[in-house]
Amino acid sequence: xxxxxxxxxxxxxxxxxxxxxxxxxxxxxxxxxxxxxxxxxxxxxxxxxxxxxxxxxxxxxxxxxxxxxxxxxxxxxxxxxxxxxxxxxxxxxxxxxxxxxxxxxxxxxxxxxxxxxxxxxxxxxxxxxxxxxxxxxxxxxxxxxxxxxxxxxxxxxxxxxxxxxxxxxxxxxxxxxxxxxxxxxxxxxxxxxxxxxxxxxxxxxxxxxxxxxxxxxxxxxxxxxxxxxxxxxxxxxxxxxxxxxxxxxxxxxxxxxxxxxxxxxxxxxxxxxxxxxxxxxxxxxxxxxxxxx
Amino acid sequence: xxxxxxxxxxxxxxxxxxxxxxxxxxxxxxxxxxxxxxxxxxxxxxxxxxxxxxxxxxxxxxxxxxxxxxxxxxxxxxxxxxxxxxxxxxxxxxxxxxxxxxxxxxxxxxxxxxxxxxxxxxxxxxxxxxxxxxxxxxxxxxxxxxxxxxxxxxxxxxxxxxxxxxxxxxxxxxxxxxxxxxxxxxxxxxxxxxxxxxxxxxxxxxxxxxxxxxxxxxxxxxxxxxxxxxxxxxxxxxxxxxxxxxxxxxxxxxxxxxxxxxxxxxxxxxxxxxxxxxxxxxxxxxxxxxxxxxxxxxxxxxxxxxxxxxxxxxxxxxxxxxxxxxxxxxxxxxxxxxxxxxxx
Numbered sequence: 039x040x041x042x043x044x045x046x047x048x049x050x051x052x053x054x055x056x057x058x059x060x061x062x063x064x065x066x067x068x069x070x071x072x073x074x075x076x077x078x079x080x081x082x083x084x085x086x087x088x089x090x091x092x093x094x095x096x097x098x099x100x101x102x103x104x105x106x107x108x109x110x111x112x113x114x115x116x117x118x119x120x121x122x123x124x125x126x127x128x129x130x131x132x133x134x135x136x137x138x139x140x141x142x143x144x145x146x147x148x149x150x151x152x153x154x155x156x157x158x159x160x161x162x163x164x165x166x167x168x169x170x171x172x173x174x175x176x177x178x179x180x181x182x183x184x185x186x187x188x189x190x191x192x193x194x195x196x197x198x199x200x201x202x203x204x205x206x207x208x209x210x211x212x213x214x215x216x217x218x219x220x221x222x223x224x225x226x227x228x229x230x231x232x233x234x235x236x237x238x239x240x241x242x243x244x245x246x247x248x249x250x251x252x253x254x255x256x257x258x259x260x261x262x263x264x265x266x267x268x269x270x271x272x273x274x275x276x277x278x279x280x281x282x283x284x285x286x287x288x289x290x291x292x293x294x295x296x297x298x299x300x301x302x303x304x305x306x307x308x309x310x311x312x313x314x315x316x317x318x319x320x321x322x323x324x325x326x327x328x329x330x331x
Numbered sequence: 332x333x334x335x336x337x338x339x340x341x342x343x344x345x346x347x348x349x350x351x352x353x354x355x356x357x358x359x360x361x362x363x364x365x366x367x368x369x370x371x372x373x374x375x376x377x378x379x380x381x382x383x384x385x386x387x388x389x390x391x392x393x394x395x396x397x398x399x400x401x402x403x404x405x406x407x408x409x410x411x412x413x414x415x416x417x418x419x420x421x422x423x424x425x426x427x428x429x430x431x432x433x434x435x436x437x438x439x440x441x442x443x444x445x446x447x448x449x450x451x452x453x454x455x456x457x458x459x460x461x462x463x464x465x466x467x468x469x470x471x472x473x474x475x476x477x478x479x480x481x482x483x484x485x486x487x488x489x490x491x492x493x494x495x496x497x498x499x500x501x502x503x504x505x506x507x508x509x510x511x512x513x514x515x516x517x518x519x520x521x522x523x524x525x526x527x528x529x530x531x532x533x534x535x536x537x538x539x540x541x542x543x544x545x546x547x548x549x550x551x552x553x554x555x556x557x558x559x560x561x562x563x564x565x566x567x568x569x570x571x572x573x574x575x576x577x578x579x580x581x582x583x584x585x586x587x588x589x590x591x592x593x594x595x596x597x598x599x600x601x602x603x604x605x606x607x608x609x610x611x612x613x614x615x616x617x618x619x620x621x622x623x624x625x626x627x628x629x630x631x632x633x634x635x636x637x638x639x640x641x642x643x644x645x646x647x648x649x650x651x652x653x654x655x656x657x658x659x660x661x662x663x664x665x666x667x668x669x670x671x672x673x674x675x
Contacts, residue, residue: 324560
């Protein structure tokens with residue numbers, strides 16, 4: 039399928055290829071372009087424009103009014119803060135906990151590690167949706183000791199959105215696969231010199247783990263930022279809600295489409311910009327779930 | 332050092348998994364004044380109970396079938412037959428799921444104890460059976476397209492992948508506007524393209540198109556994900572194989588059949604299983620776009636599990652559905668693994 043530069047790559051053929059590629063690109067782009075463009079239009083014009091290509095062009099009465107209205111309707115800033123906090127903390131803790139576990143599975147010798155790793159990998163076939171309901175019951179009854187003393191119940195907190203998502207089979211597995219390919223002599227040499235496991239992890243293995251850290255971070259970021267079902271169930275209080283659940287403020291609005299588009303753009307465009315900036319890393323991280331998984 | 336990781340997985344994945352199985356045999360609720368009791372298979376039979384019966388049309392005093400204005404025979408109401416009738420004790424509490432006319436003088440009725448769940452089951456299976464092969468094939472087509480050596484190809488790859496990084500919740504709300512029956516983008520675009528001939532359709536409001544519309548949107552959102560996995564599979568195929576095929580004078584179709592496809596076998600198994608697992612989890616689209624309607628045409632297993640387990644706080648009912656979902660996912664994955672196994 040590799041088209042090498044051969045005589046049949048004539049101008050016409052090239053033109054056909056680019057046309058096909060571009061038409062498909064339009065299919066993937068038009069809803070997103072429409073979303074962003076519409077967020078700047080008043081509702082009446084937004085609706086009228088859908089009948090023509092104007093739907094995809096920032097023309098007419100362009101303003102930021104929809105954004106102002108969205109901020110007035112819902113505490114957008116709070117939702118974004120919650121999402122960034124939950125996502126950021128979970129990604130960092132996940133990288134640490136999962137890489138540490140993988141390090142132990144690959145480089146340390148202890149009884150039962152093969153069995154434990156097999157169990158962890160087996161959890162990959164359990165979709166989250168099948169454990170969500172019992173997990174809700176568990177979360178409602180878990181104890182916690184915090185600044186304000188002993189409590190029962192994790193509902194309506196940040197921790198209930200963070201802690202269950204720190205460790206997962208896929209992330210541990212990605213680290214294990216990566217660590218297996220590291221040169222074992224490096225670790226052996228360090229051990230001969232009397233370095234502790236912790237030092238080897240921190241000084242030798244982690245500095246070499248850049249690519250897999252990026253992969254794991256991106257996957258976790260996408261999962262966490264886009265969380266919906268879990269926070270929907272465990273967070274009823276507005277003050278802990280993430281952005282996707284915050285969308286519910288806009289569900290019932292059947293008329294104020296401009297406002298909805300403004301909110302959607304606000305929570306999506308930063309992610310898209312980040313993706314376009316780091317495009318290769320994003321795609322590589324998804325690809326790695328395939329090759330090795 | 333593996334302890335924190337394994338401990339968290341044990342508490343938040345493995346424990347709830349077995350907990351779900353245990354809860355499915357009880358009548359546990361999220362908050363309840365009554366102690367939890369073991370009730371055996373009752374949750375399962377309540378969900379899966381089905382029965383079949385045949386009913387005769389109403390007859391008048393001479394024994395002639397009573398017909399309505401259109402000439403179709405009139406049947407008695409099912410409920411009046413079943414209720415309190417010891418002959419139909421096994422059908423007590425069931426409702427009509429679907430039925431068909433067996434002949435002019437009899438009607439076969441399939442009953443289910445939980446008609447909504449049955450519809451959810453059928454919709455989810457339909458979704459999986461249609462979306463998995465279609466999406467996998469489209470993703471492969473895109474991967475082949477994007478695997479050409481052309482200037483600017485990485486731009487197209489980036490664009491095709493773009494919807495994957497957008498939340499399915501955002502996509503669903505956005506597409507609700509695209510599918511809208513009054514001023515939706517799709518209706519207006521189709522109308523403009525056909526010079527007004529197309530008069531508009533309420534895609535999500537019509538039971539016959541709602542699930543299809545959600546399928547199209549779901550494929551649009553996720554196909555880039557699987558394109559990338561296919562692509563990484565394509566890139567593991569050695570270029571020398573293609574060179575050899577070219578020297579032998581193989582056509583494009585032959586090259587695909589004998590070089591590309593055999594090299595993609597493992598990728599194919601993985602992609603089918605991944606798509607199947609994702610398709611079975613269908614929830615956010617339903618929650619945002621249709622809430623299971625119109626007329627239960629978009630009910631799904633996970634939507635039902637959440638509606639009962641969380642909405643009605645019926646933890647045991649939701650857990651039972653979860654267990655059934657897991658068994659389904661496992662069965663289908665095993666079948667796919669078996670069908671696509673290496674033939675030796």
